[in-house]
Amino acid sequence: MDPERAKERIAAERERVTELLRTAVGARRDDNAAEQDAGDDDADGAQPLEHREVDSAVVRSLQLRLEALSRADERLAAGTYWTSIESGLPIPDERLEIDPAADLTVDEAERHEHHDY
Template identity: 35%
Template sequence: MTDRADAEGRLRARLAEVEERLAAQRRAVDGIVESARDSNADDEHDPEGATLAWERQQAAALAAEAERERDQLLAALDRVAAGTYGVCEVCGRPIPAARLEARPAATRCVEHAR
């Protein structure tokens, strides 16, 4: 069984990492928007503008991914507080500790993971 304090500590450490990544990605998106404005690029005809648009899209996708991960970690911390952390939401059995170590925000056991 995973100790509750261990689980919370691991989730908070992961959350700090994700928030850092999220902030960095948001800065990257802003930076690309800035340079696109400075270069006065035309997305359709200027190859540089098209590259910037693509880079902005990638950075925005990574930011969205970090945001989703942050939300999952916050939900997991709620489950720790509620005492339901580490229990599969499908079968109600404990999620193995090794799986929780690899994926602290997991809500399902290996068998019921999609």
């Protein structure tokens, strides 16, 4: 993948994630407003808490994704975008096309997933 294509993929993913983040924050705002409008009627008090926790988890996940894209930009500028941050092995173009923030090979990423509990 050439540097221009990498920039395009990172920018497109950043735009997609930013829009998802806007939507998630807006949904949280709408949920909060609906809860206030509903008042304290016989509503299940756990339900709004659960929604807030899910909303917060989604927002945090999207923020982490944006951070990963920023690191990808930094690696691109440094000329290391195409190599694993762990082993220095090449990251295939196909992987970077699918996930422009990828910083590990597929095998390395799978090993990390199995160790994250």
